[in-house]
Amino acid sequence: MISFQEYPDYESVSEAASEQLLALVQRKPDAVICVATGATPLLTYQRFVDKVKSEKADVSRVTFVKLDEWVGLAPDNPATCEAFLQLHLLKPLGIEPERYIAFTPDKADHEESARVVREIAECGGLDLCVLGIGKNGHLGLNEPDEWLEPACHITSLDERTRLHDMLKQADRPVEQGITLGLKDILAAKEVLLLVAGEGKQQAFSALRERKVSTKVPASFLWLHPKTSCLYCSM
Ligand code: GLP
Numbered sequence: 001m002i003s004f005q006e007y008p009d010y011e012s013v014s015e016a017a018s019e020q021l022l023a024l025v026q027r028k029p030d031a032v033i034c035v036a037t038g039a040t041p042l043l044t045y046q047r048f049v050d051k052v053k054s055e056k057a058d059v060s061r062v063t064f065v066k067l068d069e070w071v072g073l074a075p076d077n078p079a080t081c082e083a084f085l086q087l088h089l090l091k092p093l094g095i096e097p098e099r100y101i102a103f104t105p106d107k108a109d110h111e112e113s114a115r116v117v118r119e120i121a122e123c124g125g126l127d128l129c130v131l132g133i134g135k136n137g138h139l140g141l142n143e144p145d146e147w148l149e150p151a152c153h154i155t156s157l158d159e160r161t162r163l164h165d166m167l168k169q170a171d172r173p174v175e176q177g178i179t180l181g182l183k184d185i186l187a188a189k190e191v192l193l194l195v196a197g198e199g200k201q202q203a204f205s206a207l208r209e210r211k212v213s214t215k216v217p218a219s220f221l222w223l224h225p226k227t228s229c230l231y232c233s234m
Helices: 010-027 039-055 081-093 110-122 165-169 182-186 201-208 217-223
Strands: 002-007 032-035 063-066 068-070 128-132 153-156 176-179 190-195 227-232
Touching: 002 010, 010 032, 010 039, 010 128, 010 190, 010 227, 039 081, 039 128, 039 190, 063 081, 068 081, 110 153, 182 217, 190 217, 201 217
Parallel strands: 002 227, 032 063, 032 128, 128 190, 190 227
Antiparallel strands: 068 176, 153 176
16 A cells, blocks of 8 residues: 655755655664665755754664665766765765675676666565666656566666656767566565656656556555555646
8 A cells, every 4th residue: 555645845855865765774773675766865865864863863773775876887976876876875974884685787697687686685674675666657767668677677668767867977879778577676675655746747747646556567466465655646
């Protein structure tokens, strides 16, 4: 089920989401948290970092998991999800490499998918998955299609995803991604879906129809027992 919580603006969505992240790490100092990238969660992460510092919360045993990654870019390319997470979350929080599970951008293959899934299981599974929704309704890089691949996989990017703002900084065209599958996302104990920004109305309306469709991968969250969707008034 998805419970929807409306907020007046992006700042208040981010404030509420960062509070939830802080509450989780205070309640469970060894939490395993899967994190999306992109414009939507950016301010949530910045506020979370500020709160961790001001509250002196101990995040040394928290494990972060990268949700997805563009395939084929060098790991230090500013367009990568890697660079985003290092800059906005991992470095400011001082997360040790052994507390971070992630696909390597320039080594995306089936072995890499298997390694990430195995390491998540070894940590006891995801406590929380922080997600955004794509303009095309995608979740992670699970793209709309006639059928969906449930497991962690390499995906061919939808035309709209190839135009994602993050990729404007890429030094070459990106046509593929690697992503946790819907099976991995739905196995998280809790999901926090953030919806804000331009161009999300169509995908968000489709999500609110309460119908599960492979054309709207985010709609699979109706099958999850505990998803909160924090969204801006649109
Ligand atoms: C990309 C990211 C996803 C993100 C989505 C939405 O596909 N890899 O993790 O959820 O875009 O991005 P934005 O929040 O910038 O709209």
